[in-house]
Amino acid sequence: MSEKVRVFIASENRLVRESLSRILSKRCDLEVVSSQGLADALGEAMHSDTEVLVLDSLEYLFLEKSEEKAVPERLARPRVLLVCMEEDERLFLRAIRAGVLGFIAKDASALDVVAAVRCLARGEAVCPPRLCRFLFDFVAAQAVEFPQSCVKIRLGLTRREQQLIPMIGRGLTNKEIASQLNLSEQTVKNHVHRILHKVGVGNRLSLLGALEPGMLN
Template identity: 50%
Template sequence: MSPQVDIFLLAQNRLLLEALTRILRKKPEFSVVRASAYSPGAVEAIAGSGCQVLLIDSSVTEAFGFQLVQETVEAVAGLKVLMIGMEEDESVFFKAVGAGAAGYVLKDASAMDVVTAIRAVMRDEAVCPPRLCLSLFRYLAGNLTTLPNLRVKSQLGLTRRQQQLVPLLAQGMTNKEIAVHLNLSEQTVKNHVHRMLQKVGADDRLAVVEMVKANQVFL
């Protein structure tokens, strides 16, 4: 028997949380490790839960934006983020994709659609409505020359957020100063810097900058 998929549910609506929890727990392949509303410690709670899939309802991003999605994806390696209850809106869809979501399920989807989407993202497949997928292809076709961050990620393994830290490190900014500049917690910045050192194989912060310059992929 295949191991269960651990799922974290995040939504502002208690009834929705309870309904989804009941539905998913009827599937022996799924385990709901936690179901809760957003709180300031959400990223830490998700990271500590050991979940493989994060289901986020549209009520969360409508209230708090997509920064939570991006920070969670960067904090938890291999996490699959599935947006549910979403509008068929290109701008919102692009924000979700940019933040790192692996799936985008519309608000008129059935419970079975959500189950199918979870299974798909666990197979490393993207999930999105056909019309929005077409919009994404058209957007990428017209903007491929303006995506240098893809080269940075492929060569050095740096995420988009970590790329944002490089010029700030070059300026000699402290973790606290970077946190204020990017509106992040100081601990989040510290974690990013630590991961950057590991990925680049550098001994200190300035060495990260020099490694990036040496690869001629940034700055």
């Protein structure tokens, strides 16, 4: 038999914690390792070997970030399922940016929560259909508004590599870039090497010639 998915529940509402905990615990493939109020859960969820963190407040993730450095490296970061009593598009986007992988809205059922926990455990993302449509529209609109971003994405550049391009365009040295981004000079050198490889050029000068001017800003 495969191991159970380890679930941590963080909610300010005790009734939600208790009843959700009981519903999830009844499933033979899920194990609720802890259920706590947000203040008590702060940091603890990240320090346990939780696989899925179920929470009903996005603010928790921002508070938790202040403790992020203390998370032991041996532990993988739990996948976060946000159970949101309000279906709000801006909140949904903030949740995605904060690293949430699953979003359950107010019209969800308890069984939907169970299914979502299993999906996250499998490495999938969960999104209500209406917000999924919103996400498609949002990404499509961004592609129109920021064509240079599309080019960067098409080239397969990571966010960090995209961040470096304008700095290279300004003529900064590896050392200067490293200083600005709080990175080591060797790390910057590696990033630059990978950028050149992805764009298919041999040096910085060729890189500037190969990219559109808008991408260098």
